Amino acid sequence: MDSSQASRQAEPSRNRSRDSTFTLYRFFAVDGTLLYIGVTGTPRARWSHHSKTKDEWRRVDTIKVEHLDSREELEAAEKAAIKAERPLWNLIHNKPTRTVAEVRTLLDQGSWLSVDEVAVLFGASKSVASAWVTRGTALLGGTRPERRESAGRVEVEPGWVASLLLECRKVRSPDYPDGEPGVLANLRHW
Structure with a gap:
C-alpha cells in the first residue's frame, strides 16, 4: 500500500482535525489482524516513511487513527493500547504474558498454545512465530499446524x-533457518 492509499483508508475515530499533532494510529492486515500501533505528529509523512523503509508495509490494508489532546495523553494511550491489544509488530510495551516455564508446562499438559506462547517458548519474535504458524517452518518440511480460534x-x-521442539534440539547452528538468530536460546535449558 502506498502512502496515498493509506491516507484514503485512514479512519479517524474522533472529530478532531486530521492535522492534529497528537495522532495514535493502528495498522491492520486484510484479515483484521492488528499489526502495529504507533504515534506521530505528521501522519502522512510517517506512513510515507514506513512505506519506503519497512518491507512489512505491503501487509498493511487499513489504518485507523485517533487524535488526542496532548503528548502526555498520546504516550499513555499508546502504551495502554499496545499492552492491551498486543499488536504483532510492536516490541516495546509488548511483553509476553507467560514465562518460558509456564508455556512449557502448558505444552506438557497437551494444551493448545497461542502464537504469543509459541514465540515465548522459542525465544522468537511474534512476527516470526506467526510466520511459522501461517506458512510452516523449514525444520518441519513446511508443515503448518492445525489451528483454531479461541x-x-x-x-x-x-x-x-512438540515436533518443532524436537527438531530444534537437533540443530546445532546458532542461525535458525526461518530468519531469527538466537531462537534456540530457550531450548538450552531442556
Whole structure:
C-alpha cells in the first residue's frame, strides 16, 4: 500500500482535525489482524516513511487513527493500547504474558498454545512465530499446524509445537533457518 492509499483508508475515530499533532494510529492486515500501533505528529509523512523503509508495509490494508489532546495523553494511550491489544509488530510495551516455564508446562499438559506462547517458548519474535504458524517452518518440511480460534486468538495444536521442539534440539547452528538468530536460546535449558 502506498502512502496515498493509506491516507484514503485512514479512519479517524474522533472529530478532531486530521492535522492534529497528537495522532495514535493502528495498522491492520486484510484479515483484521492488528499489526502495529504507533504515534506521530505528521501522519502522512510517517506512513510515507514506513512505506519506503519497512518491507512489512505491503501487509498493511487499513489504518485507523485517533487524535488526542496532548503528548502526555498520546504516550499513555499508546502504551495502554499496545499492552492491551498486543499488536504483532510492536516490541516495546509488548511483553509476553507467560514465562518460558509456564508455556512449557502448558505444552506438557497437551494444551493448545497461542502464537504469543509459541514465540515465548522459542525465544522468537511474534512476527516470526506467526510466520511459522501461517506458512510452516523449514525444520518441519513446511508443515503448518492445525489451528483454531479461541477467545479471539489463534491457537496451535500441541503436537506440532512438540515436533518443532524436537527438531530444534537437533540443530546445532546458532542461525535458525526461518530468519531469527538466537531462537534456540530457550531450548538450552531442556
